[in-house]
Amino acid sequence: MAEKTVRIPVLPKAATGAVALLIATRKGGFVLRSDPARRRWRTVGPMFFGHIVHHMVLDPRPKARRAATLLAATSTGHLGPTLCRSIDFGRTWKEVGKPPAFPKAPEGQKGRAVGHTFWLTPGHASEPGVWYAGTSPQGLFRSEDDGETWSPVSGFNDHPMYGQWTGGEQDGTPDGPKLHSINVDPRDPQHLYVALSSGGVFESIDRGASWTPLNSGVVADFRPDKYPEFGQDAHCVRLHPLAPDILYQQNHCGIYRLERPKRHWVRIGRSMPKQIGDIGFPIVLHPRDPATVWVFPMDGTSVWPRTSPGGKPAAYVSRDSGKTWRRQDAGLPRSQGWFTVKRQAMSADTHESIGVYFGTTSGEVWASRNEGSKWACIARHLPEIYAVEAVSFAA
Amino acid sequence: MKVLIPTPLRSYTAERSAVEAEGATLAEVLADLDRRYPGIRFRMIDEQDAIRRHMRIWVNRDEVRTLEVPIAASDEVIIIQALTGG
Numbered sequence: 331m332a333e334k335t336v337r338i339p340v341l342p343k344a345a346t347g348a349v350a351l352l353i354a355t356r357k358g359g360f361v362l363r364s365d366p367a368r369r370r371w372r373t374v375g376p377m378f379f380g381h382i383v384h385h386m387v388l389d390p391r392p393k394a395r396r397a398a399t400l401l402a403a404t405s406t407g408h409l410g411p412t413l414c415r416s417i418d419f420g421r422t423w424k425e426v427g428k429p430p431a432f433p434k435a436p437e438g439q440k441g442r443a444v445g446h447t448f449w450l451t452p453g454h455a456s457e458p459g460v461w462y463a464g465t466s467p468q469g470l471f472r473s474e475d476d477g478e479t480w481s482p483v484s485g486f487n488d489h490p491m492y493g494q495w496t497g498g499e500q501d502g503t504p505d506g507p508k509l510h511s512i513n514v515d516p517r518d519p520q521h522l523y524v525a526l527s528s529g530g531v532f533e534s535i536d537r538g539a540s541w542t543p544l545n546s547g548v549v550a551d552f553r554p555d556k557y558p559e560f561g562q563d564a565h566c567v568r569l570h571p572l573a574p575d576i577l578y579q580q581n582h583c584g585i586y587r588l589e590r591p592k593r594h595w596v597r598i599g600r601s602m603p604k605q606i607g608d609i610g611f612p613i614v615l616h617p618r619d620p621a622t623v624w625v626f627p628m629d630g631t632s633v634w635p636r637t638s639p640g641g642k643p644a645a646y647v648s649r650d651s652g653k654t655w656r657r658q659d660a661g662l663p664r665s666q667g668w669f670t671v672k673r674q675a676m677s678a679d680t681h682e683s684i685g686v687y688f689g690t691t692s693g694e695v696w697a698s699r700n701e702g703s704k705w706a707c708i709a710r711h712l713p714e715i716y717a718v719e720a721v722s723f724a725a
Numbered sequence: 726m727k728v729l730i731p732t733p734l735r736s737y738t739a740e741r742s743a744v745e746a747e748g749a750t751l752a753e754v755l756a757d758l759d760r761r762y763p764g765i766r767f768r769m770i771d772e773q774d775a776i777r778r779h780m781r782i783w784v785n786r787d788e789v790r791t792l793e794v795p796i797a798a799s800d801e802v803i804i805i806q807a808l809t810g811g
Contacts, residue, residue, distance in 0.1 A: 408779035443771035
């Protein structure tokens with residue numbers, strides 16, 4: 331692993347152009363495109379109409395003489411899972427040649443079958459064409475040909491501890507246990523983090539050949555042993571691209587921050603208002619300021635409604651690495667707003683004043699072009715939203 | 726032999742509802758079908774060679790549960806998708 335520095339010193343320039351939101355829903359994919367001022371939005375789609383789209387991700391790595399690859403993870407309620415590629419920003423799509431699949435089990439043994447690909451992450455900048463995918467049930471897959479063919483990362487999928495790390499089917503989310511939050515250290519392509527629902531966070535420093543749990547300090551209050559080595563329910567983990575020693579985690583049991591090389595997460599959600607709590611699905615980082623982070627709290631009391639506490643939706647932002655939090659609800663419903671925002675359904679652009687975006691399971695997309703200070707609904711009546719990825723274009 | 730394709734899979738067969746494939750077993754027929762229409766097999770058969778949960782395959786009037794079923798050239802393979810969901 332390369333020697334670590336706390337921060338990569340060169341700040342990328344803020345975007346000034348239009349923004350596109352890649353919206354993955356239960357019934358297809360959509361793109362919301364803005365004008366450069368991010369005031370007007372138009373909805374394009376649906377793509378893959380009637381198909382479940384779990385995640386759509388555009389490759390941010392520059393490509394010589396051709397457009398960036400856009401990948402979509404799709405399935406239906408009946409057909410097996412697949413991936414599709416576009417090299418014209420979604421105008422046309424082609425199914426990949428070999429989507430993620432586990433190896434065939436030896437005769438007499440029970441093998442695993444991918445239910446759906448849940449998460450897509452472009453690889454390291456020095457490895458153009460490399461992508462990672464996380465699946466349900468939990469599997470890590472890698473492509474070295476821009477998503478056309480996928481191979482299992484057997485260092486994780488066949489790890490002797492896989493069964494214990496991932497638990498049984500009852501340990502997964504209602505639509506299947508998932509491997510998600512694949513983070514690649516921008517300083518070192520061999521340094522990877524992944525998260526499991528359930529299972530916790532795991533780290534590899536050898537491009538996935540070996541893995542170690544990284545869950546110290548994270549509570550699992552649904553177990554008799556509250557601080558196990560693994561078995562926590564990580565909902566979303568983000569590594570800061572400019573300060574890659576800093577990770578934030580929205581967990582089933584709180585909001586956490588980790589600064590490497592330490593291995594102990596600090597529960598920064600303790601400073602959230604007590605009546606709101608620190609339960610949620612997504613966590614979003616400011617692309618240039620490692621101290622700024624957004625969350626979207628949900629009700630994790632009693633039977634876990636997973637909706638906005640009290641029917642009053644709000645994002646919360648911290649500007650000081652989680653020491654203090656500020657409520658951001660201007661423009662959002664003042665009451666009777668029972669939003670659920672899934673773990674992939676909140677993201678940020680890279681403008682000078684960061685645009686923050688989220689999609690709800692009731693099919694609304696909300697946007698703020700002033701870092702959460704004021705929100706506006708920019709699309710409604712879409713299908714249940716699973717993922718929102720913001721893409722910033724050059725002016 | 727003739728293979729009947731359900732509507733959700735016709736994007737692979739240029740919207741044709743009936744296509745031709747060859748093989749002495751259902752496994753061979755599906756492999757040939759995938760050669761002719763790449764990707765179609767994995768949508769109905771998983772990587773452990775199990776027929777996916779909501780897919781059904783019939784050979785003439787018999788529903789089959791495994792791929793190791795002998796098939797004759799005169800047989801008809803009928804692929805059906807269960808109409809469940811929401």
